[in-house]
Amino acid sequence: SEDFKAGRRNYTIFQLGKATLLRVSDLLTLKRADVFDERGNVRLNAYLHDQKTGKANRLYLKPVIGDLLAYQQWLQQENLISPWLFPSTQHPDQHLTEKQFYKIMRKVGDLLDLDYLGTHTMRKTGAYRV
Structure with missing residues (x-):
């Protein structure tokens, strides 16, 4: 399944969302080249x-x-x-969809016994910290 074997990806989406306050739709459509240069270094901007x-x-x-x-x-x-920066593990030519990510967040919420973990949580967490 798409869920926890891609924990590193899902964690990175959350961290990036928290740091940038982007909407999940914008996060999921980032290309690798948006974030990494030709040599594989992280672009500062x-x-x-x-x-x-x-x-x-x-x-x-x-x-x-x-x-x-x-x-x-x-x-x-x-x-x-x-x-894509955040490819689907099943179909790497496609990026993870909002619906898939929403399901992942719901599942994490279930594990933590939180019923309010949705795709907007990262923005709210980041904004709260600012």
């Missing part, structure tokens, strides 16, 4: 267009460099070759 508002967004990635590098190693170990 990534740029993307917010899907909902069309605004250009600059992402400051320094706080999550360690997470991103660990995640990149995991992708290599799993032999997940994809243009």
Whole structure:
């Protein structure tokens, strides 16, 4: 299943979401090239267009460099070759969908006995910390 064998991916989505306050739709459509340069280093700033508002967004990635590098190693170990930063493990040519991620978050919530863990939790957590 898509769920826990991809724990490293799911954790990285959460950390990146918390650090950047992006909507999950924007997180899941990030390309590897948005975040890593040709040599595999984390770009200090990534740029993307917010899907909902069309605004250009600059992402400051320094706080999550360690997470991103660990995640990149995991992708290599799993032999997940994809243009997407967060590929589906079953269909690496596609990115993880919001629906899949929502299910994963729900499952984590069930394990922790929290019924309010949804896809927006990361933004709320990040905003709360700011």
